[in-house]
Amino acid sequence: xxxxxxxxxxxxxxxxxxxxxxxxxxxxxxxxxxxxxxxxxxxxxxxxxxxxxxxxxxxxxxxxxxxxxxxxxxxxxxxxxxxxxxxxxxxxxxxxxxxxxxxxxxxxxxxxxxxxxxxxxxxxxxxxxxxxxxxxxxxxxxxxxxxxxxxxxxxxxxxxxxxxxxxxxxxxxxxxxxxxxxxxxxxxxxxxxxxxxxxxxxxxxxxxxxxxxxxxxxxxxxxxxxxxxxxxxxxxxxxxxxxxxxxxxxxxxxxxxxxxxx
Amino acid sequence: xxxxxxxxxxxxxxxxxxxxxxxxxxxxxxxxxxxxxxxxxxxxxxxxxxxxxxxxxxxxxxxxx
Numbered sequence: 001x002x003x004x005x006x007x008x009x010x011x012x013x014x015x016x017x018x019x020x021x022x023x024x025x026x027x028x029x030x031x032x033x034x035x036x037x038x039x040x041x042x043x044x045x046x047x048x049x050x051x052x053x054x055x056x057x058x059x060x061x062x063x064x065x066x067x068x069x070x071x072x073x074x075x076x077x078x079x080x081x082x083x084x085x086x087x088x089x090x091x092x093x094x095x096x097x098x099x100x101x102x103x104x105x106x107x108x109x110x111x112x113x114x115x116x117x118x119x120x121x122x123x124x125x126x127x128x129x130x131x132x133x134x135x136x137x138x139x140x141x142x143x144x145x146x147x148x149x150x151x152x153x154x155x156x157x158x159x160x161x162x163x164x165x166x167x168x169x170x171x172x173x174x175x176x177x178x179x180x181x182x183x184x185x186x187x188x189x190x191x192x193x194x195x196x197x198x199x200x201x202x203x204x205x206x207x208x209x210x211x212x213x214x215x216x217x218x219x220x221x222x223x224x225x226x227x228x229x230x231x232x233x234x235x236x237x238x239x240x241x242x243x244x245x246x247x248x249x250x251x252x253x254x255x256x257x258x259x260x261x262x
Numbered sequence: 263x264x265x266x267x268x269x270x271x272x273x274x275x276x277x278x279x280x281x282x283x284x285x286x287x288x289x290x291x292x293x294x295x296x297x298x299x300x301x302x303x304x305x306x307x308x309x310x311x312x313x314x315x316x317x318x319x320x321x322x323x324x325x326x327x
Contacts, residue, residue, distance in 0.1 A: 037280075038266075048269035052279045059283065098290050106279040113275050211287060218294045225301035232308040 006084045007224050014217045022214050028207030035200035043197075050197070052110040058204040059103040062212060063131055064166055066096025070138070071163040074156030084220075086152040087227075089159065090142055091219035095212050097135035104128060123172035127165055134162035148230070 036054035043050035073089035076082050107125065108118045119125065142148075142155035269276045 033280075042270065047272060048276060049272045051269070051276050055279055055283045094290065098286050102283050102286055105282055109275045109279045113272055211291075215291060215294055218291075218298055222294065222298040222301050225298070225305045228305050229301065229308060232305070232312060235312070 010084055018217055021210055025207055025210040025214055028203055028210060032200055032203035032207050040196055040200050046114055049110060049113050052106055054200045054204050056106040056110055058208045059099045061205055062208050063096055063100035063103050066092050067166055071159045074159035077152055078156045087220050087223045091216050091223055093135055093139045095215050100132040123176035127169040127172050130165055131169060
């Protein structure tokens with residue numbers, strides 16, 4: 001019983017938050033889009049392409065943020081065997097993978113006009129690509145086992161080992177600075193950015209983060225439903241091994257009639 | 263207006279970035295909502311089956327939405 005206690009608390013807790021969080025996501029992203037496309041100045045060197053930054057940097061942030069969240073959940077799942085931690089990690093992976101892929105795609109679209117190339121095998125780009133593979137590996141691994149417990153163990157271990165990559169992504173531009181051509185380094189984060197560009201950047205980062213939490217809540221519900229379905233199938237088979245799953249409708253009818261007679 | 267869309271000649275790169283981001287985020291959200299809906303329907307069907315089969319047994323279950 002206590003295994004179900006926490007997920008039910010999660011559901012009760014998040015149900016009233018979800019509509020507000022969804023509205024906040026829409027408002028933040030709408031405002032972010034206005035300021036990134038219309039309400040912000042062009043860069044004196046890059047012209048309009050600086051507008052790609054307003055989705056590229058938030059997507060990169062989400063890729064790392066989701067990975068850290070997934071690794072922490074993985075650790076909690078391994079140490080305390082908490083079912084909700086495992087569910088959150090599984091729910092986070094597709095969102096993180098999506099944003100990491102978007103970061104790479106928008107980075108390419110920014111790199112082609114500004115660097116003159118779609119792709120360079122430099123430390124930052126390569127470590128970001130590894131991050132994407134870690135997400136994909138995690139998702140493949142957790143679903144590769146018939147027993148979900150074994151899948152989550154293997155997946156959590158991968159998520160934790162892969163967490164080494166997060167500081168590598170973060171500091172790659174400092175550690176391997178010499179590999180960059182000075183002209184190609186477009187360092188735009190933090191206080192180096194003009195306040196007029198900080199606003200759309202902050203709005204988009206907050207908007208993307210809210211979007212993640214909305215999708216997280218929905219995916220946790222989805223995962224909880226699927227676990228419940230699995231448990232019901234198992235208990236159903238235990239009770240009556242003669243009834244195949246495909247005969248669900250018939251079972252429903254039969255059960256309904258039996259119930260009515262009593 | 264066309265000046266806005268051309269983005270100083272970089273329109274293609276910029277709109278492709280925004281477009282692919284919007285598309286991916288919307289597709290992920292819709293896929294999640296559809297999965298949630300079908301899983302909820304399946305869970306409710308199964309719960310109805312089990313409940314009607316064992317009417318006297320008190321069920322200790324959590325309410326997942």
